[in-house]
Structures are given as structure tokens and as C-alpha cells.
Amino acid sequence: MNPFSRILASGHAVPPRILTNADLEKIVDTSDSWIVERTGIRQRHIAEPGSALSDLAMDAAQQALDKAGISAEDVDLIIAGTVTADMKFPSLACLVQEKLGANNAAAFDLSAACSGFLYGLHIANSLMQTAGYKHVLVIAAEMLSSMINWQDRNTCVLFGDGAGAVVLGPADDNRGILSTYMKSDGRHHGLLYNPGGSQRPLTHELIDSNEATIHMEGREVFRHAVVSMTDALHEALKLAQIAPEALTLLIPHQANVRIIEAIGKRFKIAPEKVYVNVDRFGNTSAASIPIALDEALSTGHIQPGDVVGLVTFGAGLTWSSSIIRF
Ligand code: ACO
Numbered sequence: 075m076n077p078f079s080r081i082l083a084s085g086h087a088v089p090p091r092i093l094t095n096a097d098l099e100k101i102v103d104t105s106d107s108w109i110v111e112r113t114g115i116r117q118r119h120i121a122e123p124g125s126a127l128s129d130l131a132m133d134a135a136q137q138a139l140d141k142a143g144i145s146a147e148d149v150d151l152i153i154a155g156t157v158t159a160d161m162k163f164p165s166l167a168c169l170v171q172e173k174l175g176a177n178n179a180a181a182f183d184l185s186a187a188c189s190g191f192l193y194g195l196h197i198a199n200s201l202m203q204t205a206g207y208k209h210v211l212v213i214a215a216e217m218l219s220s221m222i223n224w225q226d227r228n229t230c231v232l233f234g235d236g237a238g239a240v241v242l243g244p245a246d247d248n249r250g251i252l253s254t255y256m257k258s259d260g261r262h263h264g265l266l267y268n269p270g271g272s273q274r275p276l277t278h279e280l281i282d283s284n285e286a287t288i289h290m291e292g293r294e295v296f297r298h299a300v301v302s303m304t305d306a307l308h309e310a311l312k313l314a315q316i317a318p319e320a321l322t323l324l325i326p327h328q329a330n331v332r333i334i335e336a337i338g339k340r341f342k343i344a345p346e347k348v349y350v351n352v353d354r355f356g357n358t359s360a361a362s363i364p365i366a367l368d369e370a371l372s373t374g375h376i377q378p379g380d381v382v383g384l385v386t387f388g389a390g391l392t393w394s395s396s397i398i399r400f
Pocket residue numbers: 103104105108109112113188227228229231232266290292293294295296299327329330357359387388389
């Protein structure tokens with residue numbers, strides 16, 4: 075199968091401030107050992123209140139453009155996956171467009187929670203085939219700290235802030251995106267959500283009661299995550315006609331090390347071929363895969379010719395995957 079587009083380069087950015095499990099022990103009734111044992115998370119980066127997600131996203135995107143040797147004016151489409159844009163509108167993608175000076179692009183956001191990056195990759199790859207876009211920035215950026223209830227130990231230990239980006243260009247022979255897949259099931263939207271939209275506009279009552287924060291049924295989300303990510307990876311492998319053992323590296327969404335290990339085991343992929351950085355970043359939602367991908371590329375974990383699997387799951391419920399030959 076000949077790919078149509080490929081990842082030319084990537085970038086990532088996180089806020090400098092680190093919040094450790096020891097720091098969280100001072101805020102809620104939790105412990106480093108509980109968090110590490112149940113999630114694998116040891117620390118996360120948290121933005122200063124009032125800082126702009128578009129700055130992090132711009133930083134990640136600019137790194138990707140610089141590495142690819144592409145000027146911002148040559149970008150013709152910007153897709154940003156996020157649920158925590160600087161403001162309700164205009165889109166994060168438009169704000170990043172302005173900051174980059176990508177004045178010849180169309181720009182829009184998509185809302186697929188933790189699946190935002192791979193949904194964006196799927197759409198970008200499709201639009202490059204059908205609508206003639208040549209250089210597409212796919213950005214995923216989240217500042218979930220802005221919607222965390224710091225009194226809820228069930229959720230506040232899990233998340234971190236960050237941004238990742240890739241720039242796509244035309245495929246090079248057999249190197250590029252071999253398959254993309256996305257799916258959702260809105261019947262389970264109540265398992266993970268953040269109120270405070272048009273149905274329940276932000277009021278003093280909603281904010282003061284800590285209602286306008288992340289609500290999650292952790293155990294159910296965990297169960298669905300394993301089932302859905304298994305489905306997603308299976309579908310992407312089938313579409314790409316690649317066997318699991320042919321994957322050089324698997325980069326799963328970095329939500330929880332137990333979910334990551336469960337996926338690796340289901341596909342009999344050796345632990346050393348499964349990328350993990352959730353210990354250092356926590357769950358950065360849509361940004362987790364491009365952050366991990368950029369780390370893997372810049373540290374030599376991915377070499378030319380390697381076949382890499384990406385798979386994710388998030389609120390919606392949504393799930394998505396891709397197989398890429400680098
Ligand atoms: N510290 C100490 N104790 C805690 C903490 C904490 N931070 N959080 C919960 N507990 C307690 C609970 O109150 C409960 O106590 P109880 O038995 O006295 O009632 C006990 O620990 C067990 O709670 P569970 O929720 O059953 O714990 P579980 O083993 O399921 O682990 C967790 C919870 C880590 C959230 C797990 O369910 C999980 O990882 N789920 C997936 C959720 C996820 O990753 N969401 C991210 C968003 S979706 C995505 O990105 C894909």
C-alpha cells in the first residue's frame with residue numbers, strides 16, 4: 075500500500091512548572107505510592123494560571139516547521155485537537171495561525187478529547203488526498219489544569235498540560251501514513267465530561283460548587299479504554315496490512331501505565347517496544363501522542379524505515395489509531 079502523506083517533522087512543548095506526587099500529597103489525601111501503583115505517574119507539568127495554551131501550541135508547531143525546513147507561509151491547513159482552547163471562540167488553530175504568521179492557511183479546531191491528535195491526523199491525511207493540501211500542521215494541545223477540581227483526588231492526580239505538533243507533507247515512496255482509523259460511541263458520554271456549555275452556562279453556582287470541572291467514572295473509563303484501544307489498533311493494522319510483530323514501536327495514549335501494559339500484552343508486543351512517558355508528563359489528553367512521538371523521534375527511538383503504531387482513547391467516547399512507516 076502506497077502512503078499519500080508523511081510526517082516531515084514534529085515538536086512539543088510543556089510548561090516549566092513541575093507538580094510532583096509529593097506536591098499533591100500536600101493538597102489532597104493521596105500518596106506517591108498510590109499514584110505510582112495505580113497510574114505510573116510520578117510528575118506532570120502544570121501551566122501558570124493565565125498563561126495561553128496557544129503559546130505552547132505555537133512553540134510545538136514552530137519546532138516542527140523549523141525541523142522540516144518549511145516556512146509558516148507554506149502551511150495551507152492547520153488542525154488543532156483540543157478541549158481547552160484559550161477561549162470558546164475563535165479556535166486555538168486560528169490563534170496559533172496568527173502567532174506563526176501562517177497567513178495562507180485555513181485553520182480549525184476539532185473536539186475529540188484524548189483522541190484529538192489522531193482524529194486530526196486522519197482528517198489531515200484525507201484532506202491532503204481529496205482537497206489538495208500540501209503542508210498541514212496537526213497540533214494537539216491541552217491545559218486540563220484549567221478544568222481540574224484540585225479537591226478531587228480521583229482526577230486531580232492524573233492530568234498534565236502540554237502541546238505537540240507534526241507537519242505533514244507528501245509521502246516519499248513507501249514512507250508515510252499507511253492507515254488511519256477513528257470511531258466513537260456517544261452512548262457513554264457521561265463517563266467522562268466537563269459541564270459548563272450552552273446547556274449549563276457558567277454561573278457562580280456552577281463554579282463555586284466545583285461542578286465546572288472534570289467528572290470521571292475511572293473504573294468504567296479504564297475498562298472501555300482497553301477494549302476500544304484494542305479495537306482501534308486491530309483496525310489500523312488490518313487497514314495497513316501490517317502484523318503486530320512488524321511494529322518497531324507502539325506509542326499508546328499516555329493515560330495510565332496499566333492501560334498501556336494491557337494493550338501491549340493483548341498484541342504480544344514486548345514492553346521495550348511500547349513507548350512510555352506518562353511517568354513524567356501525566357495524561358496530557360490529546361497532546362500525549364505527539365509529545366511522545368516527538369520524544370521518540372528526537373531520541374533515536376524511531377529510525378528511517380521503522381513502522382510505528384499510534385493508538386488512543388478518550389471522552390466521547392472516542393478512539394483512534396494510525397500506522398506510519400518513517
Ligand atoms: N489517592 C489515594 N486514593 C485514591 C485516589 C488517590 N489519588 N483516587 C482514588 N482513591 C481511592 C478511592 O477513593 C477508592 O477508595 P475506597 O475504596 O475507600 O472507596 C480507592 O482508591 C479505589 O478507587 P478506584 O477508583 O476503584 O481505583 P482504581 O483502581 O480504579 O484506580 C484510576 C483509579 C487510577 C482512576 C483508574 O480507574 C484509571 O486509571 N482509570 C482510567 C481513567 C483514565 O485514565 N482517565 C483519563 C481520561 S480518559 C483517557 O485519557 C483515556
